[in-house]
Amino acid sequence: MFRFLAVCLLSVSSLSYALPSITVYGPTGAERPSGASSGAEPSATGSDPGSSWINAYNAYNDVQLQPPPLPSPMPATTFPITVPSQAQNMPGLSIAQRGDFWGFSIEMSVVEQVMGKNGSFIQVPFLNLLAAVAERAGSVRIRVGGNTQETATLVDSLPDNAIIEKDKTVDTAVTNTAQTPTLLYTPELLYLLSNVSALVNAKWYLGIPMNDTSHLRLQIAEAADAILGDSVLGYQVGNEPDLYANHGHRPPTYDETDYFNEFGVVVNAVQQDAKIKSKNKLIAPSVQGQWTPEDVWNTGFLDSYGSSLDVIAMEHYPEQNCAAEFPNGGFGPIQDPQTVFPQYLTHTSSQTLVQPYLNTSFIAQQLGKEFMMFETNTASCGGFPGVSDSFGSALWAVDYGLQMAYSNFTGALLHVGGQNVSYNPFTPPPTNLSLFDQWTVGPVFYSTLFMAEALGTTNTSRVVDLLANDGNEFTPAYAIYEEHALARIALINYMNAQDGLGSYTVSLSVGGVQIGEPNDTPAQVKVKYLLAPSVSEKDQITWANQTFGGRFQADGRLSGTELVQTITCNQGANTCQIPVPAPGAALVFLSNDAQASTDPATVTFSTTAVTKAIETLAIPSSALAKSNGHSGKVPLSGTSKGSSGGATALGVPLSLTFASVLMGALLLVR
Structure with a gap:
């Protein structure tokens, strides 16, 4: 059996991401005309995340826990981190x-x-x-x-x-x-x-x-x-x-x-x-x-x-x-x-x-x-x-x-x-x-x-646990060296804000660790934050101000405007003040190159058409009975110790999915 991928090239959209065209298929795989109007999406009865039958699935459960109290005693909420600018001066680095x-x-x-x-x-x-x-x-x-x-x-x-x-x-x-x-x-x-x-x-x-x-x-x-x-x-x-x-x-x-x-x-x-x-x-x-x-x-x-x-x-x-x-x-x-x-x-x-x-x-x-x-x-x-x-x-x-x-x-x-x-x-x-x-x-x-x-x-990044804040377990930090030079700092805050407490600020200094080593703190750094209102939050999560949305809201693309914070450093004092909200994690880029090497491309895939609205495929129960995969209707196990091999079938029909390719329609020719 020989197959090849045929791509129908299109002009690239001027939007911030490309919108590939889609060939739409019916339930039997036959190609259907595309070009559906952009009317409002229909809503499904029971699709509200609060619906009781939805919450029967663990993937959509409504369990929201109480965040743990702040540690007692509290860790220092202002503390220094001093790191050498060159990998050769940093002991304990990982392999690349x-x-x-x-x-x-x-x-x-x-x-x-x-x-x-x-x-x-x-x-x-x-x-x-x-x-x-x-x-x-x-x-x-x-x-x-x-x-x-x-x-x-x-x-x-x-x-x-x-x-x-x-x-x-x-x-x-x-x-x-x-x-x-x-x-x-x-x-x-x-x-x-x-x-x-x-x-x-x-x-x-x-x-x-x-x-x-x-x-x-x-x-x-x-x-x-x-x-x-x-x-x-x-x-x-x-x-x-x-x-x-x-x-x-x-x-x-x-x-x-x-x-x-x-x-x-x-x-x-x-x-x-x-x-x-x-x-x-x-x-x-x-x-x-x-x-x-x-x-x-x-x-x-x-x-x-x-x-x-x-x-x-x-x-x-x-x-x-x-x-x-x-x-x-x-x-x-x-x-x-x-x-x-x-x-x-x-x-x-x-x-x-x-x-x-x-x-x-x-x-x-x-x-x-x-x-x-x-x-x-x-x-x-x-x-x-x-x-x-x-x-x-x-x-x-x-x-x-x-x-x-x-x-x-x-x-x-x-x-x-x-x-x-x-x-x-x-x-x-x-x-x-x-x-x-x-x-x-x-x-x-x-x-x-x-x-x-x-x-x-670059596949050259080497990581070291900084054991920051005297090794406090709620405020870990890592340094990442790339091509032998300090590139990024990762800061994590496990604490949940309570009564205005819990956030911390790192006074970051680059260089000057060893005798004769110059101070290398840059004039400014860029910071991206991973944030949510609390450690128990399930939906309102952002990475650099962008989100995939809550339950039943994702098409796999980040939405919102990316926000990269710029923090001006005090080169005279050889310090940058980096705030880390509670809870949250900060990724600090020490140079434009350090950030540019991780900037994502802009090509994504767009779901702009659907299959026939009411046609489905009938799937035998034995085909849907799950073990480790947990798609059955009853609770199942994981795939580690105590994993299961079976369950009753999910009692709903299996619908067809969209077909799409990068810059064109995905066609498989036998």
């Missing part, structure tokens, strides 16, 4: 980091909902969101996998031209949260990824199934090498193998040595498969904490398989909310989100999370390997409503991302599930609203923009 440090892990079973129906029907908001990151970072990394990759099987076709279908045959009444249904997919899934990469600079991680190493299925690597080529970054072998026994996928005695042996079976098969061109792009071991990394290394894993590995990967969630999702699952008492909320609002959280991996990050450097947190988010089993979808989670993800970069991770992926997950960076609307309403962008997505601009596009 890429701008696309934060990427996304998309559960394989929810690809149709999140990304598109097939290679011709790509979700336009999804493209816009990827573009927002790629324009700032240079590219965006995406993993398609999770627990559902372990049973994935490539087939030539599926009924109704579906690209994914799940066959759930185990008893759904069983509370074992690892029941993972068989996932069938067609090559069209890979063409979908290829066409996304043709529009946005997206690169992909995929997974080789490991549920049955006696009958390996390597087709995903064979087909992806042929269809995606260099857009494939690697193939994960084993998703959380340390939980295989707990989840009933291996005997109770299954241990690190068993995984070592099974991984060797896959390595040998890949080496002997002439259709797989990428022999050394494997990713492992992806353990989540039941085994330590050292438990795996002690088997001789790296010595035996190092030449086949490209990425050493881990998976970890700082907390789990499994008892709330599975009251009879043996997870103990249900945790109160209000009680756990403060745990996410300190620098100690990120420092604690990286601690178990510092030895492995050093080993990865010695071996010349990437070291990634391959799947993470605020909490497994769907996250905590009110925590995972709060502004506090955005501050946590900024801090956690920068702490991982400082600790020599080379990337991390925020997990994306379905409708019943509160931690999603982005969520498409429930399928019965997709004709009328739009996407919901979660707070942690803003963190990916902050991180991308903090690290820039």
Whole structure:
């Protein structure tokens, strides 16, 4: 099957962003005339975020927590930070980091909902969101996998031209949260990824199934090498193998040595498969904490398989909310989100999370390997409503991302599930609203923009934790050096303003740290702020005064006028006074070049037409039954410890999505 992408070129709009034309398709894929009038959008009954049935989905819950009180004793709210202007004078810098440090892990079973129906029907908001990151970072990394990759099987076709279908045959009444249904997919899934990469600079991680190493299925690597080529970054072998026994996928005695042996079976098969061109792009071991990394290394894993590995990967969630999702699952008492909320609002959280991996990050450097947190988010089993979808989670993800970069991770992926997950960076609307309403962008997505601009596009940025304010856990700060010179400072304020208190001001000095080093504080600096009214805020979040909007308000494009603050410095005193609101995060650019290297491009994708207003596709219940992806109608788990493999189907029809391309209409020719 040969395909190519045809682009109908148009003149570029004089607006601040380009408006690509759209070819509109009906439910069967037949092209329909475009040119609909620009009348008011219809509204859907029940689409009001306050509607009770909407709030039944965790992705749109109305839980809003009380912000924690101000710390007692309060940290200093005016304090100095002095940093050298040159990297050679700053000890403890990280390795050089890429701008696309934060990427996304998309559960394989929810690809149709999140990304598109097939290679011709790509979700336009999804493209816009990827573009927002790629324009700032240079590219965006995406993993398609999770627990559902372990049973994935490539087939030539599926009924109704579906690209994914799940066959759930185990008893759904069983509370074992690892029941993972068989996932069938067609090559069209890979063409979908290829066409996304043709529009946005997206690169992909995929997974080789490991549920049955006696009958390996390597087709995903064979087909992806042929269809995606260099857009494939690697193939994960084993998703959380340390939980295989707990989840009933291996005997109770299954241990690190068993995984070592099974991984060797896959390595040998890949080496002997002439259709797989990428022999050394494997990713492992992806353990989540039941085994330590050292438990795996002690088997001789790296010595035996190092030449086949490209990425050493881990998976970890700082907390789990499994008892709330599975009251009879043996997870103990249900945790109160209000009680756990403060745990996410300190620098100690990120420092604690990286601690178990510092030895492995050093080993990865010695071996010349990437070291990634391959799947993470605020909490497994769907996250905590009110925590995972709060502004506090955005501050946590900024801090956690920068702490991982400082600790020599080379990337991390925020997990994306379905409708019943509160931690999603982005969520498409429930399928019965997709004709009328739009996407919901979660707070942690803003963190990916902050991180991308903090690290820039040169792939030379080195990060250091400044342990600012005598190491106070509520006021962390990082310095980022680029091309050996100080480029940016990141300042975080976890405190929530109360009675006019909580904000702080940094007296920033550049240079003059060592004897003979000149004072290099610039005449002025530029500052972008990540802000919200409180740490518990869910909707009113802005990055440099721009926002994606609240629930059902996003098309993936930032709205509002970008506001970059200019602060005049006192070069005589060698200081710049940088205010940091409570709560909030500030990214300080020390030069015009430091800011220019992160300025986003202006091309976006416009959703200017819709499919037929009332036609839908009927999807069998088995195709919609979810495991890790959380698009089912009942609560489901995450993909870390305690993840689930099935649920009843979402009882609504699945609508078609828009089709769009950059500067033209996306046409796939067979």
